[in-house]
Amino acid sequence: MANIRDEIREGLRDALTNGDSERSEKLTYNALEQGVLPLDLIQQVIVPTLTKIGQDFQDFAIFLPELMASGDTAEKVTAILEEVMVSSGQNFSSLGIVVIGTVENDVHDIGKNIVSTLLRSHGFKVIDLGRDVAPSAFLDAAQKEKADIIAMSSLMTTTRPSTRSTINLFTEVNQRGQYKFIIGGGCITQDWANEIGADGYAPDAASAVELCKSMMEVI
Amino acid sequence: MQKNLSPMIVNRSENGPFMKEPDFERALSKRTAELVKQYGLKFNPQTPIPSDDDMADRLYQAGVDLFVELGVFNQTTERRILFTREEVEDLMGMVRNKVVLGVGKDAVVMRHREVEGSTPAVVLSGPTGTPCSEKNHPLILLSCAQEPLVDMLGAGSVSTYMGNPIIPGSPLEILGARRDAAVARDAVRKAGRPGMHISDVAMPLTCQGKMAAVDPDFGLRRSDAFLVSQMVELKTSYDQLSRAAYLQGIGMHIVDLMTPLIGGLGGGAEGTAVVTIACHILGVVLYAASYHMMSHTHMRWVNNTDRMGLWMQSIVGQALSRNTPIPALNDIYCVSGAGAEELLWEVAAGAVAGTPSGMNMQGAGCTGGFKTDHTTGLEARFIAEVSHACLGITRQEANELVVELLSHYEKTFNEPNRGMPFPEVYDENTVEPKEIWLEKYNKVRDAVIKMGLDLDGGWRKVKHG
Numbered sequence: 312m313a314n315i316r317d318e319i320r321e322g323l324r325d326a327l328t329n330g331d332s333e334r335s336e337k338l339t340y341n342a343l344e345q346g347v348l349p350l351d352l353i354q355q356v357i358v359p360t361l362t363k364i365g366q367d368f369q370d371f372a373i374f375l376p377e378l379m380a381s382g383d384t385a386e387k388v389t390a391i392l393e394e395v396m397v398s399s400g401q402n403f404s405s406l407g408i409v410v411i412g413t414v415e416n417d418v419h420d421i422g423k424n425i426v427s428t429l430l431r432s433h434g435f436k437v438i439d440l441g442r443d444v445a446p447s448a449f450l451d452a453a454q455k456e457k458a459d460i461i462a463m464s465s466l467m468t469t470t471r472p473s474t475r476s477t478i479n480l481f482t483e484v485n486q487r488g489q490y491k492f493i494i495g496g497g498c499i500t501q502d503w504a505n506e507i508g509a510d511g512y513a514p515d516a517a518s519a520v521e522l523c524k525s526m527m528e529v530i
Numbered sequence: 531m532q533k534n535l536s537p538m539i540v541n542r543s544e545n546g547p548f549m550k551e552p553d554f555e556r557a558l559s560k561r562t563a564e565l566v567k568q569y570g571l572k573f574n575p576q577t578p579i580p581s582d583d584d585m586a587d588r589l590y591q592a593g594v595d596l597f598v599e600l601g602v603f604n605q606t607t608e609r610r611i612l613f614t615r616e617e618v619e620d621l622m623g624m625v626r627n628k629v630v631l632g633v634g635k636d637a638v639v640m641r642h643r644e645v646e647g648s649t650p651a652v653v654l655s656g657p658t659g660t661p662c663s664e665k666n667h668p669l670i671l672l673s674c675a676q677e678p679l680v681d682m683l684g685a686g687s688v689s690t691y692m693g694n695p696i697i698p699g700s701p702l703e704i705l706g707a708r709r710d711a712a713v714a715r716d717a718v719r720k721a722g723r724p725g726m727h728i729s730d731v732a733m734p735l736t737c738q739g740k741m742a743a744v745d746p747d748f749g750l751r752r753s754d755a756f757l758v759s760q761m762v763e764l765k766t767s768y769d770q771l772s773r774a775a776y777l778q779g780i781g782m783h784i785v786d787l788m789t790p791l792i793g794g795l796g797g798g799a800e801g802t803a804v805v806t807i808a809c810h811i812l813g814v815v816l817y818a819a820s821y822h823m824m825s826h827t828h829m830r831w832v833n834n835t836d837r838m839g840l841w842m843q844s845i846v847g848q849a850l851s852r853n854t855p856i857p858a859l860n861d862i863y864c865v866s867g868a869g870a871e872e873l874l875w876e877v878a879a880g881a882v883a884g885t886p887s888g889m890n891m892q893g894a895g896c897t898g899g900f901k902t903d904h905t906t907g908l909e910a911r912f913i914a915e916v917s918h919a920c921l922g923i924t925r926q927e928a929n930e931l932v933v934e935l936l937s938h939y940e941k942t943f944n945e946p947n948r949g950m951p952f953p954e955v956y957d958e959n960t961v962e963p964k965e966i967w968l969e970k971y972n973k974v975r976d977a978v979i980k981m982g983l984d985l986d987g988g989w990r991k992v993k994h995g
Contacts, residue, residue: 371830374797376559383556416698416735418605421762421794468661468689468902469696469703469735497832497899498661515830 313346324360330380332387339388349392361432369517382428405436407527410452411462412444414473419466425516433520446477461490466497475507491526536775546609554603555795562801565592573799578840579929586848593807602812606768621815627855629820633753636725638681640857643888645848650992651890651917655910656684659895664688666903666952671717672961673907679914685714687732698735704742707734711749728754737773755783758817763795763805774817783820786813792838793829799838806846825861831943832898833865835876844887851888860884862893867904867949869967874974875938877909881916886928891917903951908963919988
């Protein structure tokens with residue numbers, strides 16, 4: 312076990328922030344060669360850097376292209392670290408498994424995509440079902456992936472009822488208690504979340520990450 | 531080139547370069563950032579209304595480059611629809627610079643507007659982008675249609691039918707679409723303006739839902755319009771293209787709806803402006819639109835009355851005005867709601883920004899779409915009054931006005947004043963604004979007059995010459 316050297320720490324932070332995949336991967340391999348534990352790299356460098364990037368996005372200091380580039384880079388770095396951990400017999404566990412999608416008939420997915428990016432970069436395993444996702448597709452994916460959280464997005468008031476029908480379907484097949492349901496999107500409010508019996512509501516992408524973390528604490 | 535491009539568009543949709551959607555988004559972000567740099571585009575928050583003709587022209591060229599190089603992503607086929615620069619130039623050159631909307635005495639002509647020119651803007655109003663309840667929707671529409679300075683009506687969106695949630699694709703969507711169209715038709719009749727142009731019934735999400743609202747007697751007619759949407763950014767689908775083909779086939783107006791996100795795939799204000807120019811080209815080339823509805827919003831606040839949004843409205847309007855013949859329309863989208871003083875300051879800023887920049891007016895989108903029924907006709911009246919009073923002012927004068935107007939509301943973005951629902955600010959029997967709303971209107975109106983805008987004389991000059 313070795314401490315993370317400053318040049319690795321600062322370099323990786325900078326490369327992640329700038330979405331520089333090549334440099335990030337190189338620094339990650341350097342760190343591993345120096346004996347840094349993958350988990351230390353994740354906890355001490357990657358997560359704090361991505362938390363800062365998420366906050367900058369929230370504050371409009373950076374925009375979606377920068378967030379996407381950092382997210383893509385973080386995914387590549389995490390894949391390297393995961394491979395090392397698995398091959399050395401360590402257990403690589405995510406913070407939790409989130410099945411996410413934009414609800415049936417709704418094709419607006421940019422907000423959902425941002426949440427997916429942020430969740431992945433914070434260490435969640437994200438199964439993104441895309442847009443126009445039928446309630447049964449949420450159910451199938453939740454069972455198949457052994458999800459912890461079902462995250463639904465809806466932009467339109469006309470598609471919002473599908474958040475309710477999705478939860479109702481899980482109730483109908485006696486699966487409601489197996490998962491936490493969170494919702495968000497342009498037409499979603501806390502009142503609506505309360506009305507349909509969702510476990511949580513997030514008004515924006517950054518708070519969706521915090522919401523998922525808090526959900527995992529009670530699971 | 532033929533007028534009916536559908537066979538060519540389908541052919542290119544089937545045979546254009548294959549690309550996964552996330553890769554298209556990455557390519558769009560990357561190329562947009564390069565074009566912003568290459569063309570030296572710069573947003574200055576101190577100058578929300580820029581007076582830089584050369585930058586407007588550079589912006590237009592950047593938008594053409596983006597459109598030609600990247601094309602349009604067809605979500606159905608996962609292929610890019612590509613056009614050559616020559617094709618784009620030909621098609622843009624063939625666009626009509628004016629369009630008659632509505633019929634008879636109530637018809638208006640929406641024109642291509644010049645930068646700092648003398649052509650007045652036409653004003654489209656209605657609760658487009660602000661959800662309405664079944665109960666209040668007819669009154670809200672009437673409150674807009676009866677405003678003498680409002681030229682066209684948007685029918686807006688109601689998400690229930692006789693108290694039941696409308697499920698897209700279900701019979702209730704068909705019934706709801708027909709109901710909303712009939713309510714809009716009834717509103718213009720009640721207002722004594724039966725030939726007024728109705729721009730879209732927003733509720734139906736499916737193609738068949740939209741088609742169900744076409745009814746020459748009780749719904750929308752050929753003199754009216756439907757929106758055909760773009761998905762952010764520069765994306766379409768066979769579903770949307772089919773709507774355009776149907777509308778073109780029956781001779782009904784097509785409105786090109788674009789909703790670029792500031793802070794989204796285009797990046798900041800400059801990149802989103804580049805994308806927005808390309809979106810207008812998409813509307814001409816793929817949709818053969820009669821007019822274009824620019825409905826850009828800030829990703830966090832869901833409005834376009836902040837400095838970035840106003841700058842975008844202005845510079846995109848100038849770029850289109852100077853380089854194309856198209857009639858452009860900006861949707862003024864606000865964080866505040868009816869009954870809030872801030873809403874009036876917001877719409878005033880939107881109208882001042884757009885008028886010398888070549889835009890026609892639409893509004894007001896209220897509360898970022900978050901609150902049901904928080905919208906009325908009074909703010910539309912104010913948009914028209916301010917726009918007509920601004921006619922002929924320079925962009926520099928507009929900039930000074932906008933900076934002052936911003937000071938009245940921009941500090942509220944994080945905790946906006948969402949105002950009140952329609953029945954609290956309008957009398958439900960007379961459909962006239964209540965004193966509580968009129969007092970605020972008169973207060974802001976007086977303040978704007980003191981800023982130098984002739985709100986009493988401006989519209990008279992426009993309407994009576």
